Amino acid sequence: MTADRRDPATVLKEDLDGYVRFLESERLVAVGDGERDAALLRAGRLREKAGEIEKATLLVGLLGGTGVGKSSLMNALAGSDIASASHRRPHTEDVLIYRYEGTPVPPSLPLSGVPFREFVHKAAPAGQILLCDLPDFDSVREEHREKVLRFLEHLDVLFWVTSPEKYGDGRFYDFLRLAGRARENFYFVLNKGDLFFQGEPSGDGYGRMGRALEQFRGHLEKAGIADPVVYVLSAGEILAEKTASPWNRFSDFRKRVFEERSLKEVREIKAANLYAEMGALREVLDRERSVLERLERRLGGYLEGLPSKRTSWREEFETSLAAALGNREWRDMLRERIPARRLLVGPGYGIASAVEEWERLRRGGRSAGERRDSAWFREIGRAFEFHAGRVRREWKAVALRENLPLEEAGFPGAAAPGAEEGNAVGDFVLAALERIRPPGAFLFRSFQVLLYGIVLAAFLAALAGGGLPPLPPQGGLAEWLRVPGILIASFFSPRGLAALGSLMVVYGILGWRSYIRAGKVVYGMVSSWSGRIGDEIVSLSESRVDASIGEMEEFRKNLSRRAGILREFRDRDK
Amino acid sequence: MMTPETIFGKLQQKFNENPDLSDKVKAVYQFVLTGDGGGQWWVDLLSKPGMVGKGEKTGANCVITMASEDFVGLATKEANAVKLFMSGKLKIGGDLSAAMKIQNVL
Numbered sequence: 001m002t003a004d005r006r007d008p009a010t011v012l013k014e015d016l017d018g019y020v021r022f023l024e025s026e027r028l029v030a031v032g033d034g035e036r037d038a039a040l041l042r043a044g045r046l047r048e049k050a051g052e053i054e055k056a057t058l059l060v061g062l063l064g065g066t067g068v069g070k071s072s073l074m075n076a077l078a079g080s081d082i083a084s085a086s087h088r089r090p091h092t093e094d095v096l097i098y099r100y101e102g103t104p105v106p107p108s109l110p111l112s113g114v115p116f117r118e119f120v121h122k123a124a125p126a127g128q129i130l131l132c133d134l135p136d137f138d139s140v141r142e143e144h145r146e147k148v149l150r151f152l153e154h155l156d157v158l159f160w161v162t163s164p165e166k167y168g169d170g171r172f173y174d175f176l177r178l179a180g181r182a183r184e185n186f187y188f189v190l191n192k193g194d195l196f197f198q199g200e201p202s203g204d205g206y207g208r209m210g211r212a213l214e215q216f217r218g219h220l221e222k223a224g225i226a227d228p229v230v231y232v233l234s235a236g237e238i239l240a241e242k243t244a245s246p247w248n249r250f251s252d253f254r255k256r257v258f259e260e261r262s263l264k265e266v267r268e269i270k271a272a273n274l275y276a277e278m279g280a281l282r283e284v285l286d287r288e289r290s291v292l293e294r295l296e297r298r299l300g301g302y303l304e305g306l307p308s309k310r311t312s313w314r315e316e317f318e319t320s321l322a323a324a325l326g327n328r329e330w331r332d333m334l335r336e337r338i339p340a341r342r343l344l345v346g347p348g349y350g351i352a353s354a355v356e357e358w359e360r361l362r363r364g365g366r367s368a369g370e371r372r373d374s375a376w377f378r379e380i381g382r383a384f385e386f387h388a389g390r391v392r393r394e395w396k397a398v399a400l401r402e403n404l405p406l407e408e409a410g411f412p413g414a415a416a417p418g419a420e421e422g423n424a425v426g427d428f429v430l431a432a433l434e435r436i437r438p439p440g441a442f443l444f445r446s447f448q449v450l451l452y453g454i455v456l457a458a459f460l461a462a463l464a465g466g467g468l469p470p471l472p473p474q475g476g477l478a479e480w481l482r483v484p485g486i487l488i489a490s491f492f493s494p495r496g497l498a499a500l501g502s503l504m505v506v507y508g509i510l511g512w513r514s515y516i517r518a519g520k521v522v523y524g525m526v527s528s529w530s531g532r533i534g535d536e537i538v539s540l541s542e543s544r545v546d547a548s549i550g551e552m553e554e555f556r557k558n559l560s561r562r563a564g565i566l567r568e569f570r571d572r573d574k
Numbered sequence: 575m576m577t578p579e580t581i582f583g584k585l586q587q588k589f590n591e592n593p594d595l596s597d598k599v600k601a602v603y604q605f606v607l608t609g610d611g612g613g614q615w616w617v618d619l620l621s622k623p624g625m626v627g628k629g630e631k632t633g634a635n636c637v638i639t640m641a642s643e644d645f646v647g648l649a650t651k652e653a654n655a656v657k658l659f660m661s662g663k664l665k666i667g668g669d670l671s672a673a674m675k676i677q678n679v680l
Binding site for chain 1: 635655656659660666667668669670671673674
């Protein structure tokens with residue numbers, strides 16, 4: 001932010017607008033709804049504050065624990081012009097505010113919940129400053145501490161006061177850490193500096209002061225205050241109207257408190273505080289960015305490793321699909337769609353019909369049919385589902401194992417159980433089956449007709465050899481009427497019956513051979529259709545895998561876009 | 575038709591029936607509602623059961639200013655507090671975390 005030379009209020013507002021846009025419009029991965037609402041309210045409040053940054057009034061606070069001489073410091077600092085000895089804190093938890101008569105208390109102060117008492121003075125040079133003497137932080141009740149901390153949000157510059165006896169008190173640093181203000185607006189006062197010069201040996205006052213100062217700075221640095229500004233002073237010396245000792249930096253301290261700051265300086269102080277207040281928002285967005293980046297990185301790595309896996313996945317699928325397509329029910333069902341009888345005529349047709357009927361009866365009178373509960377349907381469905389959904393399933397397992405919030409990040413179907421491909425393949429297979437048409441087999445059928453015709457002719461010739469009357473009859477109607485009788489007599493003559501028996505045997509043999517031949521043709525067609533449907537299933541399954549990968553790529557791009565926005569926020573903040 | 579008056583009346587009933595609601599909030603709110611049926615109301619959830627009253631109350635740590643129409647929308651869950659706030663239709667003075675809690679009570 002410091003690199004941006006534009007008006008700090010404008011920069012802050014732009015940053016906040018960006019945060020709000022992101023929080024309002026994007027799906028959040030690492031932030032719950034409640035936290036999002038809280039962040040939005042905080043952003044809205046900060047936007048309001050950024051709008052008030054132009055106000056020249058500065059709220060300067062003095063904070064410290066009990067017994068650090070804060071009251072005497074306040075009296076020495078304010079002097080009779082501003083404060084007087086009669087200004088006593090009526091309750092330990094009150095804030096005392098010293099303000100110039102023309103400078104009102106900001107309207108938001110009463111809402112902090114901390115009771116305060118105002119003292120109006122007429123010292124115009126200090127008119128820019130509202131001096132706030134805060135209650136001793138170690139004397140306030142626990143529930144009041146929060147209110148005091150909230151009051152700190154109104155302060156622009158904070159002077160943290162301690163003393164040689166109390167600078168080691170851990171509570172001081174704990175409180176310091178909680179103050180959500182810019183660290184560059186913190187100043188530190190080591191009051192009662194005269195105590196360093198009261199110990200033994202008396203000549204080692206500077207040594208004691210130097211060691212204490214070094215320790216104090218060390219504690220402050222540990223509390224996150226890099227290069228702190230520390231004033232060692234003695235307010236008591238000033239109040240006693242003694243000449244200030246050379247080490248007593250009260251005068252510098254007083255100047256720092258009351259220095260007249262330009263509007264630009266005031267704006268920078270306030271902007272720095274607002275920027276510090278934005279810390280909580282940045283923390284939320286940083287957390288979001290970090291999760292998005294982790295998710296994006298992991299997904300990217302997973303997608304990169306996919307091509308090498310896909311070949312073996314496909315091979316595995318083809319193997320399991322081949323097993324499913326070798327299922328007897330599947331082949332029966334295909335055979336039902338290409339019945340051998342459709343290729344046959346005469347005795348072959350009869351044999352095929354009889355065999356098919358027998359097979360049907362063997363199945364309990366049920367058609368092999370294309371039932372969704374049949375074994376082939378389940379097996380193909382399982383194999384398809386396993387392959388088509390594998391990439392998504394595996395990625396979801398990776399995310400689960402590594403605790404990546406897929407559902408929150410909006411990964412499509414993240415909440416669905418593993419079998420999201422469902423039985424999609426079933427409909428596809430049923431549609432493919434509809435395309436199967438038995439062949440016309442015209443030549444094959446014609447050949448059979450010819451063969452049967454020749455045999456029949458031979459049969460008739462054999463009968464003729466038995467003395468049939470000349471056909472057609474040469475006589476009148478009476479002669480015609482005799483023909484059926486002669487034919488019946490010839491059929492049932494020993495010769496006729498022998499010929500008929502021979503015909504039956506020859507037809508039986510020819511029918512069976514045709515049936516076997518047709519069976520081979522049907523077997524070839526079943527294999528061919530099964531293979532073709534298998535290829536189509538593989539192709540469909542691969543297209544599903546491609547679609548899943550496409551979705552994952554899209555998801556990764558979306559993650560990358562969101563993380564990019566947040567990285568931009570972070571880089572602006574730098 | 576719902577008015578702020580009826581809503582605050584129902585709120586008092588709700589507090590009487592569920593005195594423990596105060597434990598979840600522990601704050602005092604001042605509502606400043608503008609427009610038709612507007613006025614000022616306070617909701618004290620420091621006491622148990624919570625109390626509702628008309629007028630101003632000192633010591634509120636959250637002042638919520640909005641149009642009474644929006645307040646009715648908020649109470650009937652037709653409006654969203656955060657959206658109203660972000661669009662400038664709802665102003666919150668004081669403690670934001672307390673403001674978040676009142677949503678649940680309403």
